[in-house]
Amino acid sequence: MxxxxxDAGDSRSDLTTRARIRDAAIAVFAESGFTAGLRAIAAxxxxxxxxVNHHFGSKDGLRAECDKYVLDVIRRRKAExxxxxxxxxxxxxxxxxDEYAPLFAYIVRSFQAGDGLGESLFEQMVQDAEQYLEMGVxxxxxxxxxxxxARARYLTLNNVGAMLxxxxxxxxxxxxxxxxxxxxxxxxxxxxxxLELYSExxxxxxxxxxxxxxxxxxxAQSEDAETRQPDSTTEEQK
Amino acid sequence: MxxxxxDAGDSRSDLTTRARIRDAAIAVFAESGFTAGLRAIAAxxxxxxxxVNHHFGSKDGLRAECDKYVLDVIRRRKAExxxxxxxxxxxxxxxxxDEYAPLFAYIVRSFQAGDGLGESLFEQMVQDAEQYLEMGVxxxxxxxxxxxxARARYLTLNNVGAMLxxxxxxxxxxxxxxxxxxxxxxxxxxxxxxLELYSExxxxxxxxxxxxxxxxxxxAQSEDAETRQPDSTTEEQK
DNA sequence: CGCCGGATTAAACATGCGTTTAATGTATTG
DNA sequence: CAATACATTAAACGCATGTTTAATCCGGCG
Numbered sequence: 256m257x258x259x260x261x262d263a264g265d266s267r268s269d270l271t272t273r274a275r276i277r278d279a280a281i282a283v284f285a286e287s288g289f290t291a292g293l294r295a296i297a298a299x300x301x302x303x304x305x306x307v308n309h310h311f312g313s314k315d316g317l318r319a320e321c322d323k324y325v326l327d328v329i330r331r332r333k334a335e336x337x338x339x340x341x342x343x344x345x346x347x348x349x350x351x352x353d354e355y356a357p358l359f360a361y362i363v364r365s366f367q368a369g370d371g372l373g374e375s376l377f378e379q380m381v382q383d384a385e386q387y388l389e390m391g392v393x394x395x396x397x398x399x400x401x402x403x404x405a406r407a408r409y410l411t412l413n414n415v416g417a418m419l420x421x422x423x424x425x426x427x428x429x430x431x432x433x434x435x436x437x438x439x440x441x442x443x444x445x446x447x448x449x450l451e452l453y454s455e456x457x458x459x460x461x462x463x464x465x466x467x468x469x470x471x472x473x474x475a476q477s478e479d480a481e482t483r484q485p486d487s488t489t490e491e492q493k
Numbered sequence: 494m495x496x497x498x499x500d501a502g503d504s505r506s507d508l509t510t511r512a513r514i515r516d517a518a519i520a521v522f523a524e525s526g527f528t529a530g531l532r533a534i535a536a537x538x539x540x541x542x543x544x545v546n547h548h549f550g551s552k553d554g555l556r557a558e559c560d561k562y563v564l565d566v567i568r569r570r571k572a573e574x575x576x577x578x579x580x581x582x583x584x585x586x587x588x589x590x591d592e593y594a595p596l597f598a599y600i601v602r603s604f605q606a607g608d609g610l611g612e613s614l615f616e617q618m619v620q621d622a623e624q625y626l627e628m629g630v631x632x633x634x635x636x637x638x639x640x641x642x643a644r645a646r647y648l649t650l651n652n653v654g655a656m657l658x659x660x661x662x663x664x665x666x667x668x669x670x671x672x673x674x675x676x677x678x679x680x681x682x683x684x685x686x687x688l689e690l691y692s693e694x695x696x697x698x699x700x701x702x703x704x705x706x707x708x709x710x711x712x713a714q715s716e717d718a719e720t721r722q723p724d725s726t727t728e729e730q731k
Numbered sequence: 732c733g734c735c736g737g738a739t740t741a742a743a744c745a746t747g748c749g750t751t752t753a754a755t756g757t758a759t760t761g
Numbered sequence: 762c763a764a765t766a767c768a769t770t771a772a773a774c775g776c777a778t779g780t781t782t783a784a785t786c787c788g789g790c791g
Contacts, residue, residue, distance in 0.1 A: 272768080272769090290528070292747075292748065292749085293748075293749060293750090294747085294748085294749095302769075302770090303769065303770045303771075304749085304750090304770095304771095305750085305751080305752090305769075305770065305771080305772095306768075306769055306770075308749080308750065308751085309767095309768075309769075310768090313749075313750075314748095314749065314750090366658070366661075367605060367661075369661045369662060369664065369665040370665065373662075374662055374665065377658075377662070395697060396696060396697060396698075397695060397696060397697060398693055398694065398695060398696070398697050400686065400689055401685060401689065402685055402686065405682060405683070405685055405686045406686040406689065406690075408682070408683075408686075409655075409682075409683045409686035409687060409690070410686070410690075410695075412655040412658055412659060412683070413651040413652075413654070413655045414651075415654075415658060416651070416653075416654030416655040416656070416657060416658035416659070417647075417650040417651045417654040417655070418654070419654060419657075419658060420604070420615075420650055420653060420654035420657060421650060421654070423604075423605075423607045424607065424611075424612055424615070426607065427607040427608065427612065444643060444646070444647075445643070445646075445647045445650070446705060447639060447640055447643055447705065447709075448638065448640065448643045448644040448646075448647035448648070449647060450701055450702040450705050451638055451639065451644065451702065452644075452647070452648075452690065452691075452694065452695075453690075453694055453695040453696050453701070453702075454694055454695075454696045454698075454699040454701060454702040455636055455694055455699065455702070456636065456690065456691055456692055456693055456694040457635060457636060457648075457690075457691040457692075458634060458635060458636070458691050458692045459633060459634060459635060459636050460634075460692075461692040461693065463688055463691070463692060464688040464689065464691075464692040464693070467684060467685065467688050471685075510738080510739090530777075530778065530779085531778075531779060531780090532777090532778085532779095540739075540740090541739065541740045541741075542740095542741095542779090542780095543739075543740065543741080543742095543780085543781080543782090544738075544739055544740075546779080546780065546781085547737095547738075547739075548738090551779075551780075552778095552779065552780090
């Protein structure tokens with residue numbers, strides 16, 4: 256219903272069949288993956304297979320339009336709630352709303368396919384995470400890092416990767432997957448260990464970290480001194 | 494009566510055509526994904542397309558045989574080095590050896606496809622992680638957890654998910670991907686933030702964790718309708 | 732030798748795909 | 762009203778896929 260209105264991009268008046276096909280494509284792609292046939296999409300939209308190509312040129316054109324639209328919805332959603340943590344939280348919010356469930360599923364599928372949309376969203380999330388972590392450090396709630404950018408990327412990679420893997424295995428277990436339930440379970444199962452790790456760490460002392468920092472210092476010094484490449488196979492004990 | 498003397502036993506000297514096709518299939522699947530055509534596999538093995546079906550019945554049969562073989566290699570590899578952390582580390586070791594690169598790529602692809610092999614390996618890794626963490630706790634290097642099983646699953650989900658996402662984005666950037674280089678970069682980029690997180694945590698205090706434990710206690714109390722506990726610094730048992 | 736069974740191949744088959752083409756409907760417009 | 766432009770459809774095209782079929786090769790065995 257509310258998805259019908261479209262001001263994404265330059266095309267102005269596709270509030271009709273064109274938008275219906277686009278929404279149907281997003282839904283079908285979300286449920287069956289991007290290997291879904293053009294005929295299935297056409298059937299879901301209630302039109303003939305030829306019409307979708309007449310409107311979007313090709314299947315890739317349709318994909319591109321879907322990506323652009325989803326990205327635009329995310330951007331708009333993000334603008335609506337600036338105070339929120341960013342796309343990561345926005346994605347969770349999205350999945351909590353039935354109306355946006357196919358969008359979430361589409362994004363998950365897009366990540367799994369590894370094409371442009373997922374990567375674009377990921378980079379957004381990394382930047383948002385870095386900014387958000389910086390705010391936490393400023394307010395004293397988050398410990399400072401020796402490399403804030405690397406930490407933001409690491410945390411984003413972990414959280415997004417874990418969620419994708421969780422959704423994927425869940426999806427493989429029972430299809431169709433209920434994303435609301437899946438996200439709730441995801442949070443319920445992992446909240447405690449995540450908070451434990453974030454609050455108390457995993458190691459009882461910092462010997463590992465110290466050792467790594469020491470080797471890094473040594474490496475930096477040896478780089479200044481001479482250009483040597485430490486070929487592996489030096490240490491191999493089991 | 495057919496005598497399958499090459500069946501996943503000692504694969505060192507099985508130059509039989511059946512094994513050659515299987516290896517070629519693993520290589521092609523690893524490089525091009527499971528959408529790769531049967532003809533491409535046949536060409537890589539130097540045989541005709543019909544022969545692979547003659548040996549394996551169908552493409553699914555070939556897939557099943559590849560999965561079984563890979564799983565068997567992992568199992569054997571794991572048995573060879575019992576003292577090692579388990580499949581997680583074994584997979585990294587595998588990728589470091591050129592010979593096993595296609596196996597690693599096949600496993601990554603299998604995870605992404607979300608079929609049985611990936612899930613089976615994942616559960617193995619969770620169990621190994623739990624056992625390994627328990628050893629760390631016993632030796633005092635790892636902090637105890639309020640829910641060791643959940644922590645093992647959480648850490649495995651994070652690490653495997655992060656690596657898969659990293660490989661996938663890397664794979665999308667430049668194909669074919671050099672897994673040795675990719676894993677080296679992965680470790681290099683994320684070693685510092687990972688060690689920071691594991692050694693020092695992320696939050697500067699435990700207020701978030703305390704709040705969560707408090708709500709959990711409240712929920713538990715409403716179930717038991719019993720006495721309250723004053724603070725959360727003491728360890729809880731589930 | 733003869734022949735016979737499995738290995739192997741080339742070719743055909745059926746199907747689904749994305750795409751194209753030509754025709755039909757439909758609405759707006761001059 | 763007629764004509765023009767666009768939406769829409771049904772059908773066919775070309776291609777790639779997995780699978781099957783029939784024929785050929787080839788080594789072992791009576």
